[in-house]
Amino acid sequence: MAGNRRPAGRPRTRILNREVITSAARRIIAIDGVPALTMTRLAQRLSVTPSALYNHATSKQEILRWIEDSVMGEIDASAFETTDWHTALREWARSYRDVMSAHSELIGALATVEVAESPRTVAMYEKVAAGLAAGGWPIASVVPLILTLESFIYGAAFNDHAPENVYDTGELSDLAPTFARAVEAQRGRDLRAINHELFEIGFDAIVDQTAERAGVPMPATTASA
Amino acid sequence: MAGNRRPAGRPRTRILNREVITSAARRIIAIDGVPALTMTRLAQRLSVTPSALYNHATSKQEILRWIEDSVMGEIDASAFETTDWHTALREWARSYRDVMSAHSELIGALATVEVAESPRTVAMYEKVAAGLAAGGWPIASVVPLILTLESFIYGAAFNDHAPENVYDTGELSDLAPTFARAVEAQRGRDLRAINHELFEIGFDAIVDQTAERAGVPMPATTASA
DNA sequence: ACCTGAACACCGTTCAAGT
């Protein structure tokens, strides 16, 4: 028995696991972006050979899924435990938007991945689903609502990421006089601020209409922080 | 003079250009997906050596931008020429959603690219901007409206692409009983149809609220095909 | 059980050499 335990004083050398790999990978992405995440670079950060990683992950794709779950775990759905569903849903949506916005590089990779092996992601959805159900939403309307809001949230995160000059027409402005004028009218305005303002409008619009359609009454006291 | 012209009967061998490269690339993506688009594969399709492509495009990235412009050019904004802005905007949004949905693999790559060297994209935006301006929209509200709708459209296209089982919790369903039940309640229902229905709701909600805010009256006869 | 080191089949891109 005792022979199986590592001798005292000898440093542990087996340090690779999902958690440690995920956080090293996220650090690389945070510093140098998604394209910088290579198996070689990741192995270097972990003081290990690239092939060693394959003892813990079956592929780079799997590591990307770990990262996704890790990011989704940052979304704050705790408001469902403390306030009415409408307020909680808004705070969740904002948090979701902010998290996705901060990791917009990943959106393309993340959006189509299944949720099956992603414990933190599933936990997040559970909080939302439970909160909505407790708030009077019929179970059959929960997924459609989440789907629609996610649509909007992903899109909003995209726009947050968009460079200031996405709409610059460059040499083509002669061909697009009205559009060029419309773009010019935004010059100097904070696109991000506009975007966030529009997010609130869109959120209210979607939730109000969906709730009405599902026959769900608004909570008595709707805070709108 | 005559000496510069290619001799009759000799086949032209210089056939590479933006158009021909773009369409070959799109065909590869259509058949085998985005990952299958490599410079080698593209060159093969064009009966040419990979390095030959670099006489026409400065990088693979540039070719991806050509593809983006080509895809955006398929969005139908012609309704602005024939009907009121509200109906036209809806038809444009549906077309945009359908085009993005059909090319959802590209969304991640496309969303952050500038519009500067993209003539068909700019032409599409011009139709929308001109139509809105003619319909009474203040020029300063045009870009914000487009931004918000694009948010929603991209998100909706994402959801169209989502596999049926995105929300399957797998072995984790014990940890997420309510969410698992909510997902189960959708089983057998056509997610795509639900998604399209919700798209209309979201669209109306966003446009109505944004128009009201901008002080734009609805057109007298709003068709809702 | 886990890591190394060599190898494999690819990538995108460059560049001298040809016509």
Added chain:
DNA sequence: ACCTGAACACCGTTCAAGT
């Protein structure tokens, strides 16, 4: 002006060999 062919510096992944 445009294409070829060889080369370069990478990729992700596999696998026998070690401990």
